[in-house]
Amino acid sequence: MAEENAMDPIHQFVIKPIVSLHPFGIDASFTNASLFMMIVVLSAAALMLLGTQSRALVPSRLQSLAEMAYQFVASTVHMAGGHDGMRFFPFVFTLFLFVLFCNLIGLVPYTFSVTSQITVTAALALLVIGIVIVYGLLHNGTRFLKLFVPSGVPVALMPLLVPIEIISFLSRPVSLSVRLFANMLAGHITLKVMGGFVVSLLGAGAFSVLAPLPFAMTIVLTAFELLVAVLQAYVFAILTCVYLNDAVHPGH
Amino acid sequence: MTERGRRQDQNRQQQKPEQDPRQDQSRERDDEGLRARLDKLSNALDAQREAATSSDVAKTEQDGASARATATAMALAIRILSEFVAAVIVGALIGWGIDRVAGTTPAFLIIFLLMGAAAGFWNVYRIAMKPPGSAS
Numbered sequence: 001m002a003e004e005n006a007m008d009p010i011h012q013f014v015i016k017p018i019v020s021l022h023p024f025g026i027d028a029s030f031t032n033a034s035l036f037m038m039i040v041v042l043s044a045a046a047l048m049l050l051g052t053q054s055r056a057l058v059p060s061r062l063q064s065l066a067e068m069a070y071q072f073v074a075s076t077v078h079m080a081g082g083h084d085g086m087r088f089f090p091f092v093f094t095l096f097l098f099v100l101f102c103n104l105i106g107l108v109p110y111t112f113s114v115t116s117q118i119t120v121t122a123a124l125a126l127l128v129i130g131i132v133i134v135y136g137l138l139h140n141g142t143r144f145l146k147l148f149v150p151s152g153v154p155v156a157l158m159p160l161l162v163p164i165e166i167i168s169f170l171s172r173p174v175s176l177s178v179r180l181f182a183n184m185l186a187g188h189i190t191l192k193v194m195g196g197f198v199v200s201l202l203g204a205g206a207f208s209v210l211a212p213l214p215f216a217m218t219i220v221l222t223a224f225e226l227l228v229a230v231l232q233a234y235v236f237a238i239l240t241c242v243y244l245n246d247a248v249h250p251g252h
Numbered sequence: 253m254t255e256r257g258r259r260q261d262q263n264r265q266q267q268k269p270e271q272d273p274r275q276d277q278s279r280e281r282d283d284e285g286l287r288a289r290l291d292k293l294s295n296a297l298d299a300q301r302e303a304a305t306s307s308d309v310a311k312t313e314q315d316g317a318s319a320r321a322t323a324t325a326m327a328l329a330i331r332i333l334s335e336f337v338a339a340v341i342v343g344a345l346i347g348w349g350i351d352r353v354a355g356t357t358p359a360f361l362i363i364f365l366l367m368g369a370a371a372g373f374w375n376v377y378r379i380a381m382k383p384p385g386s387a388s
Contacts, residue, residue, distance in 0.1 A: 164370050165374075167343050167364070
């Protein structure tokens with residue numbers, strides 16, 4: 001966020017290479033996005049490792065935070081997938097912590113929010129759907145394809161309903177990735193625009209008396225974005241559970 | 253009704269006035285005790301409720317609950333919207349792709365756009381038919 005771009009709400013999403021790497025003509029530079037992904041992974045790992053180190057009966061703050069996250073995701077996975085779904089718990093928990101930390105760290109000023117890049121969220125969503133398809137086919141074989149055949153429907157309607165079910169299935173990764181990406185992008189742009197109003201009103205002579213209004217709005221929006229950050233991580237995790245449940249128990 | 257039965261009935265009726273005053277007294281005593289206890293309990297309850305509403309902890313808890321309700325409602329709204337839009341987009345992309353390969357430009361785009369809209373409604377219906385808390 002350079003000074004000359006202080007008013008540009010999109011500029012915060014620009015990916016800048018930190019270490020330029022071009023092996024075999026592929027741009028594999030270490031960028032600010034990579035840096036913040038590493039920070040996210042390290043801080044999530046630090047929370048769990050440090051939090052579970054003491055294993056006190058009366059937990060410290062860090063330990064109870066780690067335990068709360070664990071409990072929360074474990075109950076979510078169990079609720080959506082039952083006992084069979086629990087084998088996906090490590091995956092869902094990792095995904096949840098990654099998205100949550102990306103969202104939360106992205107809210108700190110001067111940081112980069114990784115989840116506001118659609119490539120990142122699309123990669124996560126494709127990973128989820130890929131696991132659903134691969135595990136569903138390995139575990140259930142052709143029974144997995146029953147997912148696309150609604151039960152209790154006359155055969156005459158099948159040519160119409162099967163494509164609709166397939167489109168509905170294919171729309172899952174799209175909605176999963178776009179939802180997270182759009183929420184983070186829109187939130188950060190709104191915050192930036194509101195912050196920009198404060199600055200431009202302060203420099204507008206007599207109108208500077210109005211500056212506290214967008215400033216108050218910025219505070220409200222920051223709290224709101226905090227809520228959205230946690231909520232979207234939760235929604236991402238719970239929908240992952242729902243989709244994985246389809247792989248474990250096809251034929252709804 | 254037999255002769256004996258009628259006599260027993262009369263006996264019972266005669267005995268009733270003798271027993272009633274005692275029963276009434278004991279019942280009144282019970283009622284008084286009960287009323288006193290109820291008063292005490294409701295006073296305690298009122299006091300507790302007053303303390304709870306005045307304390308900040310309860311207030312933030314209430315705020316938290318309402319915020320959580322708003323949050324879940326919003327999450328559901330965003331979910332429904334995104335699933336609907338995503339299905340339409342996917343349908344359009346499939347139709348466009350088939351058209352490009354087969355060279356039948358608007359035909360499959362139109363068909364799959366409609367199918368995408370249908371899939372979107374189907375997505376929304378599936379979400380709406382489940383209670384929002386159950387999640388599966």
